[in-house]
Amino acid sequence: MYSPGTPPRMETWEELRDWTRKEFERIATALQEQVAVDLRPVNAPPTRPREGMLVFADGTDWNPGAGRGVYVFNNSVWVKL
Known part of the structure; x- marks a missing residue:
C-alpha cells in the first residue's frame, strides 16, 4: 500500500x-x-458512474436491485456479480 x-x-x-x-x-x-481489491460498502450510488465501475452496495440505504453485494455498471445499469 x-x-x-x-x-x-x-x-x-x-x-x-x-x-x-x-x-x-x-x-x-x-x-x-x-x-486484491478492497471494496467498502457504500450507501449511495456514485454521482458519475462509468462503464465497468465496481461498487459494493450496502443493500439498505442504496439497493441497486438485488440487495447487498458487488455490482458492476454495465450498459447504464448496475448488475450484481
Missing part, C-alpha cells in the same frame, strides 16, 4: 526531480504488489 512521503527541503530542481522519481517508483511498486 502506498502512503505519500513528506517532501524534504529541496534546494535545486535536480533534488526535486530525484525525489519525485523515487515517489513514482514507490507508487509503481505498490501497484505491482496489489493482489
Whole structure:
C-alpha cells in the first residue's frame, strides 16, 4: 500500500526531480504488489458512474436491485456479480 512521503527541503530542481522519481517508483511498486481489491460498502450510488465501475452496495440505504453485494455498471445499469 502506498502512503505519500513528506517532501524534504529541496534546494535545486535536480533534488526535486530525484525525489519525485523515487515517489513514482514507490507508487509503481505498490501497484505491482496489489493482489486484491478492497471494496467498502457504500450507501449511495456514485454521482458519475462509468462503464465497468465496481461498487459494493450496502443493500439498505442504496439497493441497486438485488440487495447487498458487488455490482458492476454495465450498459447504464448496475448488475450484481
